[in-house]
Amino acid sequence: MVGRRALTSEETGDKDRLKKIWDEKKDQLHLSQQNVAKEFGITNQTAISQYLNGRIPLNLEAAIKFSKVLKVRLSEISPRHSRWMADATNEALGVRINDFLEGVASPLYIKVDDDSIAPEIKSGDMVCMEQTTKLSDGIYVFNMDGRSVLRRVKVSTSQKSITLEGNDIPPLEIAMSNAGILHIAGRVAFVLHKV
Numbered sequence: 001m002v003g004r005r006a007l008t009s010e011e012t013g014d015k016d017r018l019k020k021i022w023d024e025k026k027d028q029l030h031l032s033q034q035n036v037a038k039e040f041g042i043t044n045q046t047a048i049s050q051y052l053n054g055r056i057p058l059n060l061e062a063a064i065k066f067s068k069v070l071k072v073r074l075s076e077i078s079p080r081h082s083r084w085m086a087d088a089t090n091e092a093l094g095v096r097i098n099d100f101l102e103g104v105a106s107p108l109y110i111k112v113d114d115d116s117i118a119p120e121i122k123s124g125d126m127v128c129m130e131q132t133t134k135l136s137d138g139i140y141v142f143n144m145d146g147r148s149v150l151r152r153v154k155v156s157t158s159q160k161s162i163t164l165e166g167n168d169i170p171p172l173e174i175a176m177s178n179a180g181i182l183h184i185a186g187r188v189a190f191v192l193h194k195v
Contacts, residue, residue: 007057014078015054018066021077022052025070040065060084108186110141110148116166117150124194129186135162135179136187143183150188 007015025031033045033052040048040062050056051066058066063078075082112125117139121127127150129141140153142164152165155176162179164172174182 004055007054010080011057012054014058014063014080015051018058018063018077019052019054021070021072022066025072029069029071031069036069039069110185112150113147114149116168117152118167121150121188121191122194126192126194128189128192130189131186133184135176135184139188141185141188143185148185 022031033048037043037045037048042048047056047062051058051062058078058081060078060081063081064074067074067077070077073082074085108131109126109128112121112127113123115123121139127141135153135155137154138152139150141148141150150166151169154163154165156162159176161173161175164174
């Protein structure tokens with residue numbers, strides 16, 4: 001029987017970071033190896049245990065899935081996989097993502113999970129948003145009832161009101177003076193459409 005190869009130093013770093021985050025967050029997020037295995041689409045927790053204990057190296061797909069269930073950025077678990085994703089995205093686009101972001105303050109990426117403003121942005125698309133609370137015409141991400149939702153925003157010509165629109169809601173007009181009640185996560189800067 002052939003023994004397993006030893007993890008590289010980068011793989012060991014991934015395992016150590018993953019285990020530390022797992023230990024810190026599993027109770028808070030009510031995670032068990034069994035329910036995470038189900039989330040991963042596998043039948044038992046053996047693979048989860050093997051990743052956490054470094055018996056098998058963390059691959060890109062597993063690293064992404066762990067980052068989702070642990071609610072952390074991929075780079076917090078695996079800087080090497082995060083770098084690879086950035087390089088692959090840059091190569092696929094033929095330009096650097098940062099070139100798109102010139103002038104965008106504090107960019108943040110989120111995966112869309114609804115079709116509230118389809119066809120412009122659909123479930124599965126990734127959006128890069130600029131974290132801002134200043135409203136102008138455009139598509140914004142709002143925090144509503146503990147989830148992120150997208151709405152089209154139109155500012156009146158008088159600058160005294162805004163209208164929020166979405167496919168699944170009637171237009172909602174709000175006085176600009178009351179816009180502070182909205183929980184604005186940011187304005188969509190660009191979209192990477194799911195193919």
